[in-house]
Amino acid sequence: MAKAAEYGLGPNTYPRGWFIVAESKELDAGPMAVRFFGEDLALYRGESGKPVLLDAYCSHMGTHLTASTSAMIVKNGLQIEGDSIRCPYHGWRYNAEGDVDDIPYHDGPCPKSASIRSYPVVDNMGCVMAWYDPDGRDPDYEVPSLPEWNDPRWVQWELDHLGELNIHPQEILDNMADVRHLGPTHGAPSEYFENELIDHICIQRQGGPMQLYDTYLYTTTWYTGPGLLLSKQIFAGNTMYELIANTPVDDGVSKAWHGVLFCGSEDVATAEDREAGKAAQAGALEAFGADFNIWANKRPALKIMQLKTDGPFRTIRKWYSQFYAAAGDVAAIRDEVNGVHHTQQMATPSDAGHNIDAGLPF
Ligand code: FES
Ligand SMILES: [Fe+2]
Incomplete structure (x- = not known):
């Protein structure tokens, strides 16, 4: 196994582009913990049908948003609200943009610094495809579609x-x-x-x-x-x-x-x-x-x-x-x-x- 730098690719370690991250029907079965681009990621489908891909770890105490199968909120099917997802540990809610928009035991505004990265994602030809750019820039070409x-x-x-x-x-x-x-x-x-x-x-x-x-x-x-x-x-x-x-x-x-x-x-x-x-x-x-x-x-x-x-x-x-x-x-x-x-x-x-x-x- 050789790495990007050894091939003289670079300076980035991972390429910018549209990539498959799951088959669409896999995501219909519930949130998925996936790993791509050297990152642990949380992939789920919102109630509107929209696929959402976020960095995996909650800003509060580092819980993986989609890796728990045993938390009650997951067992009760209450983790997804609209296109948002609640962390299985203390219930902080992340919207599809990766911003925390509700903390169940906290009245004030949610901390902006709690935001995590959200990636552009589409369902396309039976696949969930995500745009990756190491600097977080928007897609610069259309996802291919037949x-x-x-x-x-x-x-x-x-x-x-x-x-x-x-x-x-x-x-x-x-x-x-x-x-x-x-x-x-x-x-x-x-x-x-x-x-x-x-x-x-x-x-x-x-x-x-x-x-x-x-x-x-x-x-x-x-x-x-x-x-x-x-x-x-x-x-x-x-x-x-x-x-x-x-x-x-x-x-x-x-x-x-x-x-x-x-x-x-x-x-x-x-x-x-x-x-x-x-x-x-x-x-x-x-x-x-x-x-x-x-x-x-x-x-x-x-x-x-x-x-x-x-x-x-x-x-x-x-x-x-x-x-x-x-x-x-x-x-x-x-x-x-x-x-x-x-x-x-x-x-x-x-x-x-x-x-x-x-x-x-x-
Ligand atoms: S670790 Fe996610 S809400 Fe506490
Ligand atoms: Fe070949």
Whole structure:
């Protein structure tokens, strides 16, 4: 396991961006104690349905707001009031902004210094997504969202929870440049390949024969920020979107999720479409599992011995570093890396006559 500083990322330890912190349905079961970005966090759903993410510890005496299952206020289902939450120890109430707005045994104004940090959170495509910025600045790009998610023709994902992996997300992001692993690792060597970088978006376009499906697979894959990968994939008359999400837990430890949104055959997906969607998600997970197995057993690639005919690892690592950079340095990094990047001895999508970008947000 290696840390952000060892990869030369920085000065921040955790990247700025939108990240998955839970699957939406998990939160419906009650408040959750979670840990991301090196912080213990309290995640709950308010009575309005709004998800709320706060720093975990009460200012009064340091109690974790959502870790108690045995306090009476929790057992009696009285911890959530509106979109606020009461600490299970003495009942101080925190609103969704993290301010204390009621202390049950105290008449005066609540101390302003008791406020704790609140993070922007949305429900999006069956996931609870939170915006993290080490300096607490507001989101500077929109959370990615597929219009097909709400189209009844499409079979929605139920996420695979892949758990924690002792690797820095840098190693996961390297996949975007890594044309030369697609044959040996996935049995799907690219016949064409290209990367394009547009500010906070990193795109990979590729296609070729795939052993696992015994057909041709064409993909356009893109990160929106550092934590959320979506991939449009076309094979054997099927269209689907794969989601691969990574969220930093601690420096050098990542949590990951996976899902497939699958296009059915009728205006409203049939039972057979749902089965096909499940099978497609399982197949995609099997393919992704080959990466996981490599990552779980490799040593960190603090430097890559990048050949001329490798993909543009260094360029995409530079792109990724913008999320760890001081705010004033982001524009210069984008200027340096924005554009289309080709790999030597690889055909491009236009050489191959394949472009499946229609309908994508770039
Ligand atoms: S520790 Fe939270 S109210 Fe006392
Ligand atoms: Fe891979």
